Amino acid sequence: QVQLVESGGGLVQPGGSLRLSCAASGSIFSAYIMAWYRQVPGKQRELVARITSEGSTNYADSVKGRFTISRENAKNTVYLQMNSLKPEDTAVYCCYALFGLRTFWGQGTQVTVSS
Numbered sequence: 001q002v003q004l005v006e007s008g009g010g011l012v013q014p015g016g017s018l019r020l021s022c023a024a025s026g027s028i029f030s031a032y033i034m035a036w037y038r039q040v041p042g043k044q045r046e047l048v049a050r051i052t053s054e055g056s057t058n059y060a061d062s063v064k065g066r067f068t069i070s071r072e073n074a075k076n077t078v079y080l081q082m083n084s085l086k087p088e089d090t091a092v093y094c095c096y097a098l099f100g101l102r103t104f105w106g107q108g109t110q111v112t113v114s115s
Contacts, residue, residue, distance in 0.1 A: 002026045002104040004095045009109030012085055016113070020080040022095030022106055030073040033098040036080045038091035039108070048093070049080060063089075085113045 008020040020036065035050040049059045049069035057069050068081040078095065090113050095106035 002032070002097055002099070002102075004097060004104055004106035006093065006095050006106045006109040009093060009111045011112045011114065013115050014086060014113055016085050017081070017083045018085065018111060020082070020093055020095075020109060020111070022078045022080075024076045024078070024095075024097060026076070028099070029076040031099060034069075034071060034078040035096040035098075036069060036078075037094045037096055038089075038111075039094065040091045045094075046091075051078065082111070085111075087113045089113050 003025040005023045006020060008018060010018060012018050031053050033050065033052050036048040037045050038048050039045045047060060048063055049057065049067055051057045051069045051071050059067060066084045071078045089111060091111060092108040093111050094108040097104040
């Protein structure tokens with residue numbers, strides 16, 4: 001069982017920045033595919049960014065150029081740096097891990113972009 005714990009959410013003004021962190025349990029973190037999803041009530045959950053075990057990344061079109069996903073295997077942690085935030089980025093952001101056929105989810109952290 002892999003446990004994922006997110007942190008770093010909060011309230012930020014439009015144009016501001018936040019960095020989300022997701023700490024994972026397990027000794028083979030480096031082998032996991034990690035991702036960030038976001039969920040807005042009444043809307044489908046959206047893949048925001050993904051990073052493979054080799055470090056390859058991909059992003060939703062809506063966040064390209066503004067968000068950066070990275071991982072620090074020595075700390076079993078994946079990050080999401082979010083810059084130039086917009087009100088439409090407001091959502092619960094959830095960490096996701098994939099290892100083989102097994103998937104794991106964190107509880108989520110709220111990000112609110114508002115003036």
